[in-house]
Amino acid sequence: MTDQQVPRTLEDTVGAAVLATRGVAFLRPGLAGLLRSSVGLGAARGTTGASGVRVRRHKGSRGLDVEVYVVLNRGHRALDVTRAVRSAVLDAVLKEAGEGGSAQVKVTVTGVV
Amino acid sequence: MPGDRGREPEDADAPLPHEDALLAVRAAEGDEEAFEALVHRHAPALLRLGTRLLGSPTEAEDAVQESFVSAWRKLPEFRGDARFGTWMHRIVTNRCLNVLRSRQPVTALDSVPEPQAPEHQVSPPRAAEAHAAVADLSRAIEGLSPEQRVCWVLRELDGVPYESIAETVGISQEAVRGRVFRARRYLTEAMAGWR
């Protein structure tokens, strides 16, 4: 799995883009946070809000697999927010990775506050 | 402690059973806000129970807190065959029983309280005398075994029927009666000086 790791800075950039999306209250520690703490890489807490974001290299290509776990603010249609999150993530990946950047983005709403 | 006059005590003795049942179902399905509402509704009565059982508000707080956490974990199996309040009452009682048992070595077995006589025999102020008697009772209760103490407190301070105590503690009704009797026998002896 380590060979599919991507720089933490990319996860942080994606996390920031998600957090800036209208209707997102905060990121939820999802799989990424759990994996990081169980693998012992530490830093699951104390870093930015990117614990609800997991970015991995797509096997055998330049593309990325992005998983996002978000808690939404009440009063926003969940599906619309997930769509906005997806395009924010794609923009961030393009900006970071340049022309060839592409990503599959899975967005999961884990709560509404 | 007393003197905190700002807050009204919440009356958790008579929560609406339908509301409780509803909140418990929601919480069992993962709605933590519903569970939080249940904590607020039931905490005051359970803290009172815990304090009576343990004789210490601080320890009662710990016991009730742990009981709620374990209730959250067990909620998916709670099928509403008992009321939520009854279920919590049972969890807190058993938690307190374990606290008392683990406390046992501290209380020496032979520390039977000497019968206390009122210190002032000549027209004592009644209120002070009553207060001293209550203090002696609290001391005497420490001499009961954990099992006697739990049964006696539920019966005498909480007014719980024998059959419910039996169910809560998981022993026969006869065993509950025996424990309450032995507790009374011990306490009447310890308080003999007050008659």
Place this chain on the structure above:
Amino acid sequence: MAMNESGAPDGTSFDGPSEEELLPCGRRLAQVWELAETGGQDPHTAECPHCGEALRALRALEGVVARARDDEPRVPPWDTAALADRVMDVVRLELRPGRTLPLGEADEDAWIVEAAAARTFRAAVDTLPGVRAGSCRIEADAQEAPSSAPPPGRLPRGPARVRVEVQVGLSWNLQLVADEVRARVVGAADHELGMRIAAVDVVVTDLLDEDEDADEDADATEGRQP
């Protein structure tokens, strides 16, 4: 206290068979006290000085117990809000979100956990006067064959089937309230979530007398089946 020696407290054998302790008059102490507790009458006890002494001891203890109860602070010394906060700090580390349900169209990759969707539906149902939602489960609709196997823990990407239990005020017509509940759930699924719904099953579990809610007493009024 005028009791014989055999049952005197020695502090070590109090779990022993002291229930057999006899008063000098031959009556069992446990029996005398039990009779007093149940309010029963015994002509012997009324006359007997030994029984009388034993009863006075019990009454004296009850008197102190009553005072102890009166002495308890009327305003509880605990900060219930702080306790609830501490409990919820732990609970939020151990949430039970349930399964993950699809949002949007079949080819999208958007999801929501069951607990969050259920809470949205319950809140929508609760806006009906005199109606409260209890259990709310969301399943894949069996009619719709999944186009591909869903990822583990996630429902297939098709329309979902909602089953919601409700407590309903007596003044409601049951058919009408079922329709209203269904409409609220479908509306919330569309406007608040963006979830496709195949069907909504409404189960009325309790009929509530709105005026006399506190009177509802028997656990047997629970209509839920295990």
